[in-house]
Amino acid sequence: MLWSEAGPSAMFTESMDRWIGSMLADEHGGGDGPETVVEAEMVSKSIGILCGNSVADRLLEVYFPECSIEWSVVEGGGVSPNLCVALLQGPARSILQLERVLLNLVGRLSGIATNTSQWSKVAGSLRVAATRKTAWGLLDKWAIHIGGGLTHRLDRNDALMLKENDIAAMSEDDESSTDAITRIVSGLPAENESFTTVEVRSVDEVMAAARAWDNRDSRLVLMLDNMGPSDASEVVSSLLEEGLRERCFLEGSGGVTIESLSKWLDCGVDVVSSSRLNMGITPTDFSILVRGS
DSSP: OOEETTEEOHHHHHHHHHHHHHHHHHHTTOOOOOOOEEEEEEEEOSOEEOOOHHHHHHHHHHHOTTOEEEESSOTTOEEOTTEEEEEEEEEHHHHHHHHHHHHHHHHHHHHHHHHHHHHHHHHTTSEEEOOSOOSSTHHHHHHHHHTTOBOOOSSTTSSEEEOHHHHHHHOOTTOOHHHHHHHHHHTSOSOOSSOEEEEEOSHHHHHHHHHHHTTOSSOEEEEEETOHHHHHHHHHHHHHHTTOGGGEEEEEESSOOGGGHHHHHHHTOSEEEOGGGTTTOOOOOEEEEEEEO
């Protein structure tokens, strides 16, 4: 949905344009400078994974067509201190105007990709996924993908997900959470183009959802909300006892940290999701240095 053989999808390109446009608007033109044509090196100052090449290309293509950029490191490639990752060429005025926006974009996205890569290495065979808590929307999701993580839903229309508030809004008067889940899940369509997720907060809610979903061709994603590895192990055991484990895809969510990944790996879930992949990360440090005319 974000990329094809032809390059960025329309959805991804539109997202790029929104964020780039907002950042440039905040720059109020970015000041002035000479028209002398210069070359400038974009240099990494730390170890990490490069991300944001396609967004930077879009920045120049739309707003600074008089400038060019030649990448020496591909998107998803490794960077290290003092490595020249790209060479910019164009009027000094334009290079100075785009400098900060370009560094902000590539720095943040590379930071997310680097952080996600670290999570993926620690998680081993356990997959790690994003949540819908993002600062830069689809740009964050792209960086998570480049780092080896799963993007999860891109928006609310991307897949059917019933979270706590959805279930509460659909519940009838004096109906318990397990009864509501049983009734709602039983009424869900059997076929879904992507996947169906139900957020559950206890073993009883897990079992209610799994029983209501049984005998369908597709698997039900059960998001174990703030249940932790210990409760997740109990969930796995309960599903196995009733022969329902293969009908469910288990997602650990809430309070997941990189330090707790080994416990999640041992408890038997299929994936964990966390906003810590992209929220509050340290951007990768880059600089742009003009070489001269």
